[in-house]
Structure formats: C-alpha cells, structure tokens
Amino acid sequence: MSKYITKRVLISILTLLAILFVLFLMLDFMPGSPFNDEKLTEAQKALLYAKYGLDQPFFIRFAKYVGAVLRGDLGFSYVLNKNKAVTDMIKGPLVVSLKVGALGMLLGTALGLLLGIAAALKHNTWIDTLCSIVSILGVSVPSYVFALLLAYFVGFKMGWIPILYSSKNVLKSFIGPMLALAMSPMASVSRFTRSEMIDVLGSDYIQLVESKGVRQSNVILKHALRNTLIPIITIMGPILVNLLTGSMVVEKVFGVPGIGTMMVTAIQSNDYNVTIACAFVYSAMYIVMMLIIDILYGVIDPRIRVAKEGS
Amino acid sequence: MSEYAEKHMPIIENDWEDEDFVFVQENTRLKDKVYQQTSFIRDVWNNFSKNKGAVVGLVIITVIILFAVFGPMISGYRYDEIILAEQSMPPRIPVLEKFHLFNGVEKGVNVYKDRGLTDVYHWFGTDTNGRDLFTRVWEGTRISLSIAFIAVAIDIIIGMSYGLISGYFGGKVDMIMQRFVEILNGIPTLILVTLIGLVLPPGLKTIIFALMITGWIGMSRISRAEVLKLKEQEYVLASRTLGLKSFGIIFKEIMPNIFGQLITMAMFSVPSAIFMEAYLSFLGLGIPAPAASLGTLISDGYKSLTVHPYIIMSAITVLALLMLSFNLFADGLRDAFDPNQKH
Numbered sequence: 001m002s003k004y005i006t007k008r009v010l011i012s013i014l015t016l017l018a019i020l021f022v023l024f025l026m027l028d029f030m031p032g033s034p035f036n037d038e039k040l041t042e043a044q045k046a047l048l049y050a051k052y053g054l055d056q057p058f059f060i061r062f063a064k065y066v067g068a069v070l071r072g073d074l075g076f077s078y079v080l081n082k083n084k085a086v087t088d089m090i091k092g093p094l095v096v097s098l099k100v101g102a103l104g105m106l107l108g109t110a111l112g113l114l115l116g117i118a119a120a121l122k123h124n125t126w127i128d129t130l131c132s133i134v135s136i137l138g139v140s141v142p143s144y145v146f147a148l149l150l151a152y153f154v155g156f157k158m159g160w161i162p163i164l165y166s167s168k169n170v171l172k173s174f175i176g177p178m179l180a181l182a183m184s185p186m187a188s189v190s191r192f193t194r195s196e197m198i199d200v201l202g203s204d205y206i207q208l209v210e211s212k213g214v215r216q217s218n219v220i221l222k223h224a225l226r227n228t229l230i231p232i233i234t235i236m237g238p239i240l241v242n243l244l245t246g247s248m249v250v251e252k253v254f255g256v257p258g259i260g261t262m263m264v265t266a267i268q269s270n271d272y273n274v275t276i277a278c279a280f281v282y283s284a285m286y287i288v289m290m291l292i293i294d295i296l297y298g299v300i301d302p303r304i305r306v307a308k309e310g311s
Numbered sequence: 312m313s314e315y316a317e318k319h320m321p322i323i324e325n326d327w328e329d330e331d332f333v334f335v336q337e338n339t340r341l342k343d344k345v346y347q348q349t350s351f352i353r354d355v356w357n358n359f360s361k362n363k364g365a366v367v368g369l370v371i372i373t374v375i376i377l378f379a380v381f382g383p384m385i386s387g388y389r390y391d392e393i394i395l396a397e398q399s400m401p402p403r404i405p406v407l408e409k410f411h412l413f414n415g416v417e418k419g420v421n422v423y424k425d426r427g428l429t430d431v432y433h434w435f436g437t438d439t440n441g442r443d444l445f446t447r448v449w450e451g452t453r454i455s456l457s458i459a460f461i462a463v464a465i466d467i468i469i470g471m472s473y474g475l476i477s478g479y480f481g482g483k484v485d486m487i488m489q490r491f492v493e494i495l496n497g498i499p500t501l502i503l504v505t506l507i508g509l510v511l512p513p514g515l516k517t518i519i520f521a522l523m524i525t526g527w528i529g530m531s532r533i534s535r536a537e538v539l540k541l542k543e544q545e546y547v548l549a550s551r552t553l554g555l556k557s558f559g560i561i562f563k564e565i566m567p568n569i570f571g572q573l574i575t576m577a578m579f580s581v582p583s584a585i586f587m588e589a590y591l592s593f594l595g596l597g598i599p600a601p602a603a604s605l606g607t608l609i610s611d612g613y614k615s616l617t618v619h620p621y622i623i624m625s626a627i628t629v630l631a632l633l634m635l636s637f638n639l640f641a642d643g644l645r646d647a648f649d650p651n652q653k654h
Contacts, residue, residue, distance in 0.1 A: 018495070145631055151616065156617050248501070
C-alpha cells in the first residue's frame with residue numbers, strides 16, 4: 001500500500017513541476033519586458049536585468065520561480081488590479097468557486113443517485129427511459145449551454161433566479177450556476193448507478209436477503225446501495241474534470257465572482273500574471289483531487305493497487 | 312408377377328431418390344448446410360441498426376453535415392456580408408411564416424414589415440452587424456466540424472502509434488512512455504489548451520494544435536491495452552517465426568485488429584473537440600472575425616442574449632444536436648463493434 005501511495009505522490013509532484021515549467025515558459029515567451037523604456041541605455045538595462053536576476057541561466061531562474069510559487073508568491077497583477085499581489089486577489093474568488101463547485105457536485109451526485117436507483121428498480125419502464133434520456137443529454141450537452149438556457153428562460157423570461165450574481169442575495173445567486181454545474185455529474189452518476197444497481201440486484205446475496213424477508217427499502221439502502229457506491233468512485237475523476245471545465249464558463253455566464261470568471265477576465269484583458277496564477281490554482285486543485293481519488297480507490301479496492309503496482 | 316404375389320407380398324415403397332445413385336461429391340443432400348457468411352462490416356451494421364438512438368444520431372449527423380456543406384450556398388448570402396439595413400432581424404422562413412417562431416416578429420413588432428423588407432427572408436435571422444445567421448451558422452458548423460475531424464485524425468495517428476509501440480515493446484520502453492503519459496494526463500486539458508491559445512496567434516492551426524496536445528492520450532491508452540492482450544496471440548507468434556520485424560507486426564498484424572475500438576473512441580472524441588473549440592472561442596481565443604465557428608457565434612450571441620435571444624439559439628441548438636448525436640452514434644458503434652461487452 002505504502003509503495004502505491006508513494007508512487008502516486010511522486011507522479012503528482014512531477015506533474016506539478018511539469019505544469020510549473022509550462023507556466024514558466026509562458027512567462028518567458030510573453031511579449032514585452034518590464035524594462036521597455038527607450039531612455040534606458042544598454043548598460044542600464046544590463047544592470048536592471050542583473051538586479052532582478054534575469055541574466056541568470058534558464059534553469060536557475062526556473063528553480064527560483066518554483067521556490068517563489070511554493071512560498072505563495074505569484075507576482076503582481078498588471079492590468080486588472082494594478083500592483084496588487086495576485087495571491088491576495090485569488091483568495092476570495094477561490095472560496096466562492098469551491099462553494100459553487102461543491103454545491104453543484106453534491107446536488108448532481110444526489111439527483112444522479114436517486115435517478116439511477118429509480119431507473120434500476122423500474123427497469124424497462126418509462127422511468128428507465130427518462131433516466132437514459134436525461135443522462136445522454138447531460139453527458140453530451142455542455143454545461144455552459146445549460147447555463148445560457150437557464151439564464152435566459154428561467155432567469156430572464158420567468159424571473160425565478162437572478163441572471164447576474166449579486167452579493168446581496170448570495171444564496172439565490174448560487175441556484176443558477178449550481179443547477180448548470182449539476183447536470184454533468186447527475187448524468188454520469190445516474191448512468192453508472194443504474195447499470196451497477198441492475199447488476200447488484202440480480203446477484204445471489206440480494207436474493208438471499210430478499211428471501212430472508214428483509215424489507216424492500218432495507219434491501220436497497222443497506223445491501224444494494226453500498227456495493228453500488230464503491231465503483232462510483234472511479235467516475236469521480238472524469239466528473240471533477242467536467243466540473244472544473246464547466247465552472248469557468250458557467251461562472252462567467254452568471255457573473256459569479258469566482259476563479260473561473262477571474263481567469264476569463266484576465267485572459268481577455270491580457271493580464272498574464274493573473275491568468276497564470278489561476279491556471280496554477282486550477283491545476284493544483286485538479287492534481288490534488290485526482291491523487292485523493294486514486295488513493296481512495298486503492299484503499300477500497302485492493303485489486304487496483306496490485307494491478308498498478310504490477311505494471 | 313403372379314397374382315398371389317401381388318396380393319400377399321408387401322410393396323416396398325420406393326423411399327430412395329435419384330440422387331442416391333450419384334457420386335457422393337455431387338450429392339447436394341449430403342453436404343453440410345452452411346449459412347451465408349456475413350462480413351465483419353455487415354455484422355457491425357446489423358448490430359448498429361438495431362440501436363434506435365444510434366441510427367437517429369447518424370441521421371442527424373448526416374443532415375447537419377449536408378447543411379454544413381450546402382447551407383452557405385443555398386442561402387443567397389455570404390457569411391461575411393454586412394447589410395447595414397438588415398441588422399438584428401429575427402428569423403423568418405417562407406412557408407413556416409405562419410408559426411410563432413419564424414414569422415419575423417420580435418417583441419410584437421414585425422421587424423421585416425417595419426423596415427419595408429417584405430420580400431427579404433433571413434431563415435435564422437441576422438446578427439447585430441446585419442450578417443445572415445443561416446449562412447453563418449452552417450459556415451460555423453463546417454469550421455467546427457473540420458477542426459474536430461482534423462484534430463481527432465491527428466490524435467488517432469499519434470495516440471495509436473504511441474500506444475502500439477509502448478505496449479508491444481513493454482519493459483523499460485513502456486515504463487518511460489507510460490510515466491510521460493501519466494504526467495501529461497495530470498495537467499488539466501482545459502488549462503493547457505487555454506495557455507496554448509494565449510501564446511500562439513489565434514486561428515485554425517492554433518486550435519487544432521491545442522486540441523492535439525492532450526487529445527491523443529485516450530487513444531494511446533486503448534491501443535496499448537489492446538496490444539497487451541493481442542501480442543500473446545498465436546498469429547503474432549507465427550508472424551514473428553516467419554521473420555516479420557517488430558514494426559511489421561505492430562502495424563500490419565496488430566493494428567487492423569484494434570481499428571474498431573479506435574474508431575469508436577474517435578467518435579467520442581469529436582464532440583469533446585467541438586466543445587473545446589466552442590470553449591476557446593467563448594474565452595475570445597477562437598477564430599478571428601469575420602470567419603465564424605459555432606463557438607464564436609455563441610460567444611457573439613451571448614453578448615445580446617437578453618435583447619435578441621434568437622441570435623444565440625440557432626448556434627446553441629446546432630451545437631447541442633451535434634454533440635448529442637455524436638454521443639448517441641458512438642454509443643451505438645461501441646456496442647456494434649463489441650456486442651458482448653456489457654455497459
């Protein structure tokens with residue numbers, strides 16, 4: 001077990017380094033230098049470069065950059081919020097984004113479970129058909145299309161939810177983005193739950209439990225559901241990816257002041273430092289979550305561990 | 312024969328046939344009944360056509376591709392043609408005029424009559440610059456689809472070769488190649504795509520390149536897994552015994568056997584490529600104007616969502632239909648190629 005975890009952690013660290021390297025390359029390639037002033041002579045420029053360490057070899061600068069990022073120093077914003085430390089700018093939006101994302105994930109998973117169980121119990125009825133329609137729609141229609149449709153029909157036409165985020169009514173403002181983000185997890189979870197549940201319900205131990213006379217609700221909740229839930233962890237990875245992908249544009253559509261909106265705005269106004277910082281935060285979150293899922297799955301299902309160690 | 316014999320001897324029924332007196336080789340009755348052989352493609356098609364959703368998906372894809380090819384020709388407008396007098400007109404379609412959505416009425420006003428353009432028809436309306444949306448939507452679909460197809464084709468070539476080589480050689484080669492994939496796979500695609508879009512000049516090539524960078528990983532996984540299974544088979548051993556070199560075995564013997572799975576995977580990749588393109592365009596990193604893709608149309612329409620909602624609706628509908636039908640189609644294809652697999 002510890003060998004498996006060490007390996008996963010090592011690979012995650014390498015991935016993080018790879019991302020930092022890409023980001024550093026970006027910074028290096030960005031057009032323009034901070035010392036573009038025409039009045040500066042070559043000698044003065046050389047002095048300035050020396051002062052900021054820009055004359056040093058590539059890899060030393062990279063090492064310094066990694067050190068700075070690990071200390072939480074992500075540079076300063078040039079455009080959006082002049083000379084403010086990016087780390088300070090990101091903290092607030094990150095919390096908002098995490099809240100919206102977690103809510104969407106919870107809602108989606110809960111609805112998906114309900115729908116999947118219902119479809120499995122009423123196998124081959126209209127509920128089952130409904131479940132497959134909903135899941136194929138949710139898997140294939142991108143979340144920001146849902147966001148746009150929600151914003152227009154439910155928000156603008158019917159006026160049930162606010163189209164734009166307002167800090168006065170945070171809870172109500174969360175409804176739109178939450179629903180839009182919940183679609184994709186709901187679809188994947190319901191699809192998966194349905195097929196797993198049908199398998200489990202047909203197994204011998206469920207027949208045994210049923211023939212012992214255990215109540216139907218107990219059969220499902222206590223015996224069937226538990227064994228259905230384990231494999232669902234496998235699809236948590238792709239779901240998280242979709243959620244991250246979706247959150248950027250969905251936040252922008254509803255004007256939620258999260259990290260997605262910040263990144264989109266930073267891209268559109270060429271604020272490189274903020275863009276790169278947001279990219280780093282997204283990647284770091286992604287890597288940590290994938291690591292947790294992998295380890296969790298290894299703990300629950302020893303076969304995965306063995307297979308991955310063997311290869 | 313005597314009378315007695317005719318009366319008392321049983322008549323032997325002639326239960327033989329003429330055929331019993333020919334050579335065995337020519338006797339059709341003694342040959343094994345062989346059912347008509349069906350080819351692999353026919354098998355796949357038979358399985359596929361049983362799946363209603365998949366057939367519907369295929370039909371929608373075909374219709375959309377036809378429109379994407381011929382739509383811009385039949386509309387009578389060019390995609391970058393700006394008509395200042397015809398800005399922001401709602402949809403109006405000749406025969407469907409009587410119905411609510413296609414009568415050229417917006418907020419109770421018939422915009423066409425209002426501006427004295429009674430014989431002008433914009434089937435999907437016009438955008439805020441006065442460009443015909445029908446032309447632009449299909450032109451955009453064409454560009455989005457070509458981006459997706461080119462990107463996926465490149466993905467297949469790179470991913471397949473990578474996976475085949477990694478899986479076939481195994482050992483250290485596989486170790487190093489797989490660690491590289493794991494690290495690359497750890498980087499969120501979206502971030503990588505965004506960063507590439509930022510650094511390179513906007514345009515078709517940049518988008519295709521960005522999609523290509525991570526898109527091949529899925530393909531390489533599938534081909535590697537298949538090779539690991541197939542390389543122990545006897546026909547591979549036979550080829551090796553006959554002196555075929557590794558590359559010959561990989562590309563001549565093993566590759567044809569994993570094609571079905573790769574095609575299925577490719578069909579699943581098309582919608583995600585279309586989505587990525589739309590996403591990049593939404594960030595403003597898409598194809599520069601006046602050219603259009605579904606993504607740029609959606610991001611343009613988004614700006615006037617509450618004023619002129621129809622501008623975004625046609626593009627959104629096509630995008631959603633396209634992604635939905637490709638997913639349905641790929642689902643059907645997967646089951647058709649591998650009917651035993653449980654999903």
